[in-house]
Amino acid sequence: MEQRLDTSIIFQPVQPDLREVEKLLSEVSAVPSPQLSAMLSHIFRSGGKRLRPTITLLSGHLFHYQPDVIIPAAAAVEILHTATLVHDDVIDNSPRRRGQATINHLWGNDIAILLGDYLITAAEELAARTNNIKTPELLAQTIMAITRAEIEEDFNHFNLNKTREQYYRQINDKTAALFAAAVTAGAILGKASRDEIIRLQTYARNLGMAFQIMDDILDFIGTEEELGKPVGADLRQGTITLPVILFLEQHPGDDSLQNLCEQHNNVALLQAALQQVATSSAITECSHIAQDYCGRAKQALGTLPDGDYRQALTAITEIVMAH
C-alpha cells in the first residue's frame, strides 16, 4: 500500500490547488435538498486519495496554469470518477468501499442509480465552466468508453477463454481512459502543444494500465483490511482478470477455475481457485507487466518541462507499483 512510500512528492506541489478542488466539491454538495446534500457529502468524504484530480492539476502546471479553468476541470474529473464508483457498487452489490458504507447500502439501489446520474452531470456542468467545449466532450467520451468496457465485461463473466488482448482493451477503456482524460483536461486547458498532449496521454494510458493490473493483483493477494472490501471480489462476480488469464496460460489442465465456473456460488470452490492463482507465478508475471507499463509511462514524460510537477507525475508510477 502507498502508505509505505512518502507521497508528499506527489501531492505537495498542488496542495493549494487541491484545497480549491475540495472547496468546489463542498459547493457541489451544498444543494438545498437535505437528502441529496447528505449523500453528496458522504460520498465526497469517503476517503478518496484525489489521485485523478491531482494528475489534472500537475498536467496543467506543466504548461500555462490557469486555476479558474483547471480547478473546475480537476473537480469534474474527481466527480466523474465518484459517479462510476457509485454505479459500480450497485452493480457489484457492494456494501463497503474504502472501508465506508456505500450509497446503495445506506440508501438503496434506486437512490444510488439517481445519485450516480446526478454526479455524472454535475461533473459535466463543472466541465462546462472551463468554457472550452473539449472538456465536457472529453468527459463524456470517457464515460462512454468506461460503460462500453463494462458492458463487454458483463457479457464475458466466467468466460475462461478471455484473452490477454481482450483484457488489455477492457482495462484501457475501463481505467486508463479516465487517467488519460485527467491529463488531457489539464494539458488542453494549460494550452499544451499537440505533441505535449500526446506524450501526457501516453503517460496516462500506461499508468492507468499498470494501476488496474496492480489492482487486479491485489484482489488476489491483498487483505480485506488493505482493500476495504472482501478479497476475491472479481472472481466471485466472474470478472476474469490478468492473474487468471496468465494462470490458465501456465496451467491449461487445471480445473479449479473450471469447477468454479460451473458452480458460481460455491464458496469452497472460490477459495480454492483464489488460493491457486494467488500462490502461482502468474502474480509475479502480472507485476512485471505492470512494471513495464510504468516504465513506458515514465519514458513518455521524458521531454516534458522538468521540475516538481513532472517529478510528481513520475512518482505516481512508483506509488502504483508499491500499491
Next chain:
Amino acid sequence: MEQRLDTSIIFQPVQPDLREVEKLLSEVSAVPSPQLSAMLSHIFRSGGKRLRPTITLLSGHLFHYQPDVIIPAAAAVEILHTATLVHDDVIDNSPRRRGQATINHLWGNDIAILLGDYLITAAEELAARTNNIKTPELLAQTIMAITRAEIEEDFNHFNLNKTREQYYRQINDKTAALFAAAVTAGAILGKASRDEIIRLQTYARNLGMAFQIMDDILDFIGTEEELGKPVGADLRQGTITLPVILFLEQHPGDDSLQNLCEQHNNVALLQAALQQVATSSAITECSHIAQDYCGRAKQALGTLPDGDYRQALTAITEIVMAH
C-alpha cells in the same frame, strides 16, 4: 390519445430535420460492440414520438436555423430523454414501456444502469458538437434537476401529506425541465434574443407541467393498452400525484388511500384506491389545471415569429390535452 388528432401540423414542418435526427441516432447505435449496438438500436426503435427533439427543431426554426448544430442538439435531447427512461425502468422494475420490453427486462438491471450512463454521455458528446458550451451545460443541468426531483420523490413515497406545491415543484424539475431544455437548445443555437428565449422557456415549462399532469391522470383513467404498461403504476410504487392530492383535499376523511399506505402490497386495497380516485371529481379538476397550464404555454408564444413553426408549437398544447 393523440391518434384522435391530426398530428401532421406538428411534425410536418420539421419532417426533413427529423430524418436527419434519426440518421444521427442510427450513427450513435453503430458502435463496434455488437451487444451495445443491439441495445442502442432496440431503445431508439422503441416507438418514441420524438416530441422533444421536434420542439428543439421548431424552436430553432423560429430564428436563424442552423442544421449543423441544431440537429445534433435535437438528437442529444432525445437521447437524454431515453437515458432517463432506461434508468426509470430499472428503478420502477418495469418489464414494458410503450408496449415494448425494457432494457432491464431483456438484459438485466446491471446492463440497463450502464446503458443509461452511456446514453447520458452520448447525449453530452452530441451536445458538444454544437460547439456552444451552453448546450452540454444545459443538458447537464437538466439531468441534475430530474434526478434531484426523483430523489426527493423517492423520500416522499406513500406520503399522503404531500402538498400541491411539492408536486408542482417536483414535476417542474422532473418533466418540465427537459421541455425547457429542448426549446432553449433550439433558441440559443438559433441565436434568439434573451427575451425570445425566456418566452419559449415559459411556453415549455407550462407545456411540461400540463404534459405531466395529463400523464398522471392517465395512470388512473387510461387502459393498459393505451399506456403500454399496467394502470396505477404510480400509486403502486407510492408516487403521490395530483389526482391523489386533490382527491384527499376533497375527501379528508376517506381511508382508502390511508389503508393502502399501511399495506403497500395489498392488491385489493390498491384497486379500491385507484377506483376511488379515478371516479372522483379530482380527475376533472386536474384536467382543468392542465388546461390552464396549456393556456399559459400558448400565451407565451404570442409575440414570437408567426408561421408554421409557431403553429406547430401551439398545436402541441392541444395534443397534450387530447393525451
